[in-house]
Amino acid sequence: MLLTFDKTKKKHYIYQEIYNEIKDAILEGKLKANEKLPSKRNLASQLKIGINTVTTAYEQLLAEGYIYTRQRKGYFVESITKFAHRSKTDQVLPNDLKESIHKKEGWLSLSHMTADVSLFPFSKWIKCEQKVIEKHRQELSEIVHPQGPYILRETICRMIALSRGVVCEPEQIVIGAGTQLLIQELMGFQPAETSVAVENPGYSRFYTLLKRMGFEVETVDVDQEGANVAALKAKDTNFLFVTPSHQFPTGKIMPISRRIELLNWSTQQPNRYIVEDDYDSEFKYETDSIPSLQSLDGNQRVIYTGTFSKTILPGLRISYMVLPVEMLRKYREYNFDLMQNSNILALYTLHYFIESGEYARHLKRMNHHYEKKRKLLIREIKHRFGDRVVIEDIPAGLHFFAKFYTETTYELIEEKAKKEKLEIYSIRRFELNKRKREERTIELTLGFATIGEDQISEAVDRLYRIL
Structure with missing residues (x-):
């Protein structure tokens, strides 16, 4: 039996190379049903490898149903149902389904979905x-x-x-x-x-x-x-x-x-x-x-x-x-x-x-921590926007609601937020049905959980440029 793998350039263990070669030969019809395979000793001698390596490959093929054994007669190719259609080309994942892992370097977040783990014990x-x-x-x-x-x-x-x-x-x-x-x-x-x-x-x-x-x-x-x-x-x-x-x-x-x-x-x-x-x-x-x-x-x-x-x-x-x-x-x-x-x-x-x-104890610590950040963020926004912002200043939770008076549109602020590397969410995300909006205003849900106190001023500057 001719096996074509190169032992000097193997990608897998030798037993896996043998297993793959025989499996592919069976699936492609090169080895016919009930055809006898070389004995473990003969194949090991042919390939100049240890008999245990061949044994491991045969046992794996046997376990998966590619071959069967007869007592004292050896190993034989199993009769296997042929594929109705089997592409020989590798499957390629379409680009629209591919994922990329990348760090959001330089981004600041005013997301409502996060929690600050920096103080977690x-x-x-x-x-x-x-x-x-x-x-x-x-x-x-x-x-x-x-x-x-x-x-x-x-x-x-x-x-x-x-x-x-x-x-x-x-x-x-x-x-x-x-x-x-x-x-x-x-x-x-x-x-x-x-x-x-x-x-x-x-x-x-x-x-x-x-x-x-x-x-x-x-x-x-x-x-x-x-x-x-x-x-x-x-x-x-x-x-x-x-x-x-x-x-x-x-x-x-x-x-x-x-x-x-x-x-x-x-x-x-x-x-x-x-x-x-x-x-x-x-x-x-x-x-x-x-x-x-x-x-x-x-x-x-x-x-x-x-x-x-x-x-x-x-x-x-x-x-x-x-x-x-x-x-x-x-x-x-x-x-x-x-x-x-x-x-x-x-x-x-x-x-x-x-x-x-x-x-x-952790809750008490985080309440104090979040309260400081919340007050600082609200103060910075009011200072930067003045009478062009109305904040629902309700002292609870990890986000607050703010209405900004501006000539820009929701589509434009979402586009500019990406360029400014600022994570923000507008009311559009939470409107389940169309509702009447006040003209020339933008409503945002602003979270403060993960933003650092030392980053708040920069985040508000970016928000100002966006709006």
Whole structure:
């Protein structure tokens, strides 16, 4: 049998070269079905290589079904189904699908999607991780409860009761790898005719997800107090998605009267629910945190969702939702075979990170840190733009909303932002339906999480040139 590989210029191990040569000869029909292959000893002698090398190649071909063996007779070519069509040319990925990894050198970010990890206590986190490895090896080797480890759900339950006033039991908490996935799990068992409403402007990823799942999705405009209840009453809606503690993206905090209106709306018909997305409520400046909408709900109509993406590390992808009792029953019936999709080591680590007090200390430190940056950025923008800017100066969260008076257009500022290397997001990203805009104005959602204090002045200069 003629093998053509060059041992002096091999790209792989010799056994792999032999394997590839024989495999290709079989697939191309050069070696016919039931044809006998040279014995291991003869082929090794021909190629002047060790018999073990040939044995390894033959065993791999045997394992994959290219050849078979007869006792004391040797190895033979298997009868293999021919490809109906097999291109001999290498597949080339089209340019529009290719990805490039490059550092955004010189860029500054005023993104709302980031978190500052420069002050994160990685050493403390690693200590908690080591504790998990010491104490929970058995749990790490097993499939955990689909809602997440009970020990962490119990910890989260205590924490959100103290910080957000959430009323629940650990059994009502579902942990997942991001709020989007949790919403997908929640809505996956709702009837096809379910009608859904989301805030406008609002979180476009929820809107897109729900549309893609086949639901009828309507929008409810946001006024000065949040989701407009009068507009909501005109719609036949089963699920309403809101961000009452820090409306996304405008930053408005829903007052108590509007919250009660929403809760009253939810009880006027059966099967009405409010999904409260509490995405960054941990960050509140100057006053205490606003209690959650769920804390006011006495009728089991609010589904509460929270995340650790803003407070710890976005890349960890740990979120949770709190289900009313009857919704929990339906969730378990529908998702009985679901597997937990978060990193289990990270979940147990988070438990000890919270239990040890490190999480609370980190939050306190970050609140102070973010408050300083927020004030500095607002001060710089007001100084640079003067009466040409109106800022929704609501002391909460990791972004604020600003309206700039300018003759430029949204298309032009997006183009100029790339040239200036400034990451910014305009209201266009969050407008789910067309809404009336004030002429000669530009509305931006400005985040301050990752921008350094020493970079703020330069970032505002770039923003000024863009606008």
